[in-house]
Amino acid sequence: MTQAFRADARRNRDLLLTAARESVAEHGTDASLRDIARRAGVGIGTLYRHFPTREALLEALLNSNFDALRARADVLLAAPDSGEALLTWLGELAAGSATYQGLPESIMNALADETSGLHASCAGMRSAGGQLLKRAQQDGSVRSDVTVSEVIALVLGLAWAAERSVESSDLIARLLTTAMFGLADRGR
């Protein structure tokens, strides 16, 4: 199926992805598309032909990451402590969403917009987390009155906050455990 594309088109697609990875690493999720095309040595129209939207480009950049996160959920589903398994996975989601500045926002938008080119990947990730949450709730290790969407919104919210904060680099982890065990102190 790779051979079904013209060699020059295939080449341009690769050049664009490499350029995008660089530019997004430097400037975050809302990096200039023009700049990406320039780095790839390609016309701006070529970028649009291969990736009709910014979200489609991000999807191509991130799909392996989402795959990995889904696979991790499958593994953790077999871990003995269901509550700990969920927390571990949420930590990896938070860490993963920190790979590019602005990524928590892109994921959050994609989840809310079914027409987004990034929606399928994000929805898949969400339902993988949903299985972990469900098990933890059935075990009684996590409160039963929260939905997957809420838990993910919470985690991405913390990742977002950590990303525009000057505090220590383990802020995400700190915020996550605070939210996991509660701000309120009930004699731990």
Added chain:
Amino acid sequence: MTQAFRADARRNRDLLLTAARESVAEHGTDASLRDIARRAGVGIGTLYRHFPTREALLEALLNSNFDALRARADVLLAAPDSGEALLTWLGELAAGSATYQGLPESIMNALADETSGLHASCAGMRSAGGQLLKRAQQDGSVRSDVTVSEVIALVLGLAWAAERSVESSDLIARLLTTAMFGLADRGR
């Protein structure tokens, strides 16, 4: 001191603030400055003369809100239940940061950037919350290993997540109580 300004300048300032309130209500914190100047019937240079940065404009738009939040903290400092007082105040912070789309982000950025025209207001708000937190921690009703900055980052993160979510309108409150009492279920 109001009379120290030329009448036309004073007038333009008011026109700009009214226009800004409208435009920001419609398009959020990153509303077009050009659009604001247009609505005010004023040249773009006049906007920059009165408000050298977007943050300075937001400050003028929001200072009364920050004052109110600081005043609320003073009142709540006298409430009997220190933990409940903190939660109430954090709820009001979350609600207040939802008045304009993008406001959680503006506040978060302002807290991290001391040169921001919005920094003083936000830092004042933070230290007011800090008093409430301190009292709650001394009472033992809130865990002692969190800072004000962390608590505020957490709340703004949740407000941000709620703002770009399709869920019910009480999502902020739900996320806040989850974070307050913890996602983990320890037999409530």
Added chain:
DNA sequence: ACCTGAACACCGTTCAAGT
């Protein structure tokens, strides 16, 4: 002292013209 708007350097996005 204050106001104006052209000018500059950028965007995202589309689309006619080319190979």
Added chain:
DNA sequence: ACCTGAACACCGTTCAAGT
């Protein structure tokens, strides 16, 4: 089938020229 880049409609920001 694919590529190119001019064109369009926007930005934020500055600054010479006006009153």
